[in-house]
């Protein structure tokens with residue numbers, strides 16, 4: 001054997017590889033049960049759905065002659081993975097100053113000098129924006145409750161039902177965050193019992209007037225002050241109108257300086273923070289179930305008042321999103337509607353943001369000063385991991401596999417009898433390593449935050465059986481470069497896969513996951 005330089009180089013590389021493996025943490029998992037004995041309800045393939053600020057829907061959707069091509073492509077990427085389009089909820093604060101007029105153009109905004117929208121008038125052409133979404137995307141129809149004028153809501157509902165058709169309607173929703181009306185669109189004494197009474201009165205009139213089916217409303221939709229349990233206690237389910245209960249969840253905020261100060265990447269991308277925040281809805285999820293209704297997060301994002309620069313437009317938002325949605329599924333949240341839009345200057349007089357697309361948007365559908373040409377941001381890839389984890393079956397169930405020695409590791413097992421027979425083990429395992437790996441991390445830091453998991457025991461028995469691995473990664477947690485954020489080796493800034501598909505295998509049964517990275521293992 002001669003020691004050629006090539007052989008030396010190989011030996012050196014091998015030594016380097018070994019030393020990096022040694023620094024990584026070996027994670028041993030508790031046994032994952034073969035069948036979904038302790039898992040979630042069956043996951044809705046539309047688990048990852050969207051809410052879009054009502055007055056910006058035309059910006060995201062375009063219209064019949066000018067459909068927004070980026071939105072169309074990105075939605076198609078999701079349809080390819082789950083077989084159906086996500087729900088779309090045109091809603092948000094602007095719904096409560098909206099009015100339908102048959103003579104209006106698509107969208108007519110009355111704005112304050114600083115750009116605040118205080119009235120949104122929309123006409124028949126507004127509905128063309130919905131055409132950009134797949135026919136299999138159900139629509140949540142939200143109408144104006146804030147104005148306190150039932151004829152406005154009635155006319156909106158009648159028009160939406162006639163234009164969209166029942167086959168595409170998920171549910172009807174009255175108003176947005178009614179717990180914020182007091183002292184604003186209602187007297188300062190306005191409380192949850194007043195909301196419940198108005199809900200019952202209006203739904204009773206609307207049911208008769210529009211011949212509505214029973215169990216068709218998405219109720220509650222509160223942001224901060226009232227709860228699903230509270231309105232159930234007040235009798236909101238007594239008339240059989242509620243189909244779904246909704247709660248809005250924003251874990252952090254830039255609406256005021258105190259909350260802005262803690263809206264940081266390390267706080268946001270933290271598995272304990274994410275799970276303890278969502279756990280507060282467990283009693284309300286249980287109460288909704290007991291009342292025979294679904295529980296959804298009808299509007300959410302990471303940081304309210306339109307996100308935060310260098311926090312929610314980073315790859316960190318992808319990790320936050322993947323962990324939030326998968327954990328939401330674990331605790332039986334049926335769907336989560338990720339809010340997209342732009343800064344609403346009337347929302348808060350002390351907010352940090354100025355007008356423009358929200359820093360938390362998954363994509364920027366038109367050219368803007370802030371983000372340049374239309375493109376998807378670095379967090380879009382999380383939706384690909386999520387939709388592939390959920391799959392196109394309508395039979396998947398999910399559980400969180402505890403790894404208490406690694407608090408920033410999130411391991412989710414997904415059972416799916418259409419991909420792997422029941423009682424034969426999980427069909428997929430998603431692993432998110434939320435430990436921080438910044439763009440500037442040294443190789444030593446990268447090694448220290450990396451984890452190695454042995455999944456060999458879950459590979460299907462039989463000759464030639466193996467598992468495949470897809471990886472969601474970027475140059476670092478704080479990377480804002482959309483081109484660097486990849487799913488299975490490909491980036492999606494244009495809405496289409498860019499680059500060569502990279503599907504890995506396990507290495508001697510093991511998979512390595514760096515900090516600020518996620519993988520989905522298919523068995």
Ligand SMILES: *[C@@H]1O[C@H](CO)[C@@H](O)[C@H](O)[C@H]1NC(C)=O
Pocket residue numbers: 021022023024025026
């Ligand atoms: C992880 O396990 C490998 C062998 O599988 C071992 O060489 C390495 O030292 C272990 N790493 C740590 C940090 O214990």
Ligand SMILES: *[C@@H]1O[C@H](CO)[C@@H](O)[C@H](O)[C@H]1NC(C)=O
Pocket residue numbers: 033038
């Ligand atoms: C099932 O879940 C409960 C509650 O989360 C937990 O205490 C229990 O250990 C789990 N059982 C199995 C077999 O995983």
Ligand SMILES: *[C@@H]1O[C@H](CO)[C@@H](O)[C@H](O)[C@H]1NC(C)=O
Pocket residue numbers: 062063064065066105106125
């Ligand atoms: C469709 O969008 C284009 C481009 O924004 C606009 O010029 C046109 O007026 C719109 N059509 C309707 C019916 O609103």
Ligand SMILES: *[C@@H]1O[C@H](CO)[C@@H](O)[C@H](O)[C@H]1NC(C)=O
Pocket residue numbers: 101102103
């Ligand atoms: C719409 O226009 C028609 C005439 O074209 C008019 O009769 C009707 O009053 C208008 N409706 C509204 C709501 O302005």
Ligand SMILES: *[C@@H]1O[C@H](CO)[C@@H](O)[C@H](O)[C@H]1NC(C)=O
Pocket residue numbers: 096097099119146147149185
């Ligand atoms: C209700 O809507 C009408 C018609 O758009 C408008 O004139 C009025 O200011 C609105 N009232 C409130 C409280 O929003």
Ligand SMILES: *[C@@H]1O[C@H](CO)[C@@H](O)[C@H](O)[C@H]1NC(C)=O
Pocket residue numbers: 151154208209210
């Ligand atoms: C529904 O309400 C509208 C306006 O308030 C009224 O014109 C119409 O006659 C009502 N229809 C029914 C079936 O009650």
Ligand SMILES: *[C@@H]1O[C@H](CO)[C@@H](O)[C@H](O)[C@H]1NC(C)=O
Pocket residue numbers: 262266267268270273
């Ligand atoms: C979130 O995580 C951080 C650690 O990064 C911790 O200091 C903080 O208290 C947690 N909670 C909130 C609400 O930020």
Ligand SMILES: *[C@@H]1O[C@H](CO)[C@@H](O)[C@H](O)[C@H]1NC(C)=O
Pocket residue numbers: 309310
């Ligand atoms: C965001 O990061 C960029 C690049 O590091 C920097 O130029 C910019 O000032 C930062 N903005 C804020 C608000 O921190």
Ligand SMILES: *[C@@H]1O[C@H](CO)[C@@H](O)[C@H](O)[C@H]1NC(C)=O
Pocket residue numbers: 264265266436438478
């Ligand atoms: C990573 O970057 C974020 C955002 O710039 C910063 O807050 C954090 O302290 C950094 N963490 C490490 C471990 O370098």
Ligand SMILES: *[C@@H]1O[C@H](CO)[C@@H](O)[C@H](O)[C@H]1NC(C)=O
Pocket residue numbers: 483493494498499
């Ligand atoms: C594809 O990726 C390459 C390399 O990052 C980049 O230069 C190019 O602009 C991307 N193409 C599209 C259409 O995004």
